[in-house]
Amino acid sequence: METLLAYEDLRASVEVITAALHERDSYTRFHCDRVTRLAQALGRACGLPAKELKTLHLGAVFHDIGKIGVPDCVLLKPGRLTVEEWELMKAHAEQGERIFRCAALECAEEVAPIIRHHHESFDGSGYPDGLKGECIPLPCRILLVADGYDAMATARSYHRARSHDEVMQIMESEQGTKLDPNVLLEFTRLMGRRGQSARL
Numbered sequence: 001m002e003t004l005l006a007y008e009d010l011r012a013s014v015e016v017i018t019a020a021l022h023e024r025d026s027y028t029r030f031h032c033d034r035v036t037r038l039a040q041a042l043g044r045a046c047g048l049p050a051k052e053l054k055t056l057h058l059g060a061v062f063h064d065i066g067k068i069g070v071p072d073c074v075l076l077k078p079g080r081l082t083v084e085e086w087e088l089m090k091a092h093a094e095q096g097e098r099i100f101r102c103a104a105l106e107c108a109e110e111v112a113p114i115i116r117h118h119h120e121s122f123d124g125s126g127y128p129d130g131l132k133g134e135c136i137p138l139p140c141r142i143l144l145v146a147d148g149y150d151a152m153a154t155a156r157s158y159h160r161a162r163s164h165d166e167v168m169q170i171m172e173s174e175q176g177t178k179l180d181p182n183v184l185l186e187f188t189r190l191m192g193r194r195g196q197s198a199r200l
Contacts, residue, residue, distance in 0.1 A: 035146045036061050038149060039057075042187055045187075046142055055107065056114065063147065066094065066098075070088055090119070090127050093118065094128050097116035100112045117137060119144065122178060122181075141179075145171070145184060153167050172184075
């Protein structure tokens with residue numbers, strides 16, 4: 001009975017936060033849906049156990065929840081961001097962690113760090129903490145690949161949608177710098193199995 005109640009509480013909290021994200025920015029909401037599907041498939045390909053796949057699922061659903069706190073003039077700006085605007089945008093990772101922790105869910109200790117670290121780069125050049133290599137939790141390295149693919153493959157206010165081949169070429173160039181080479185290899189295999197125009 002307690003397990004069922006905990007699940008109902010979790011589902012209710014997820015629905016409330018998801019609705020808030022949709023009201024704030026519908027693109028981000030649907031982007032998160034697509035990234036979640038990609039991240040789950042990639043997580044399975046990378047051998048994540050069932051418990052970590054569930055944690056990754058929630059981390060992917062809410063990885064951009066912190067954008068609720070980014071001003072419209074920055075979040076929806078059609079052109080290149082200034083240095084100051086980019087700092088405001090980058091803050092969404094830490095803001096997202098704080099928002100998710102405020103939901104007071106039992107899974108917060110596992111999920112919140114994924115939200116915080118989903119923009120850490122393999123070479124240590126990412127944000128907010130400059131984590132490097134395997135110091136970045138594997139679910140975060142997986143999420144970065146899934147997030148990056150969808151961000152480039154769909155049209156946004158500041159760039160056109162790129163083709164699958166274009167995106168994969170860009171990601172290949174980021175191997176070992178931004179992206180974990182092993183995770184990218186699994187992603188390349190996964191997309192190859194599903195076809196170049198795959199949408200999971």
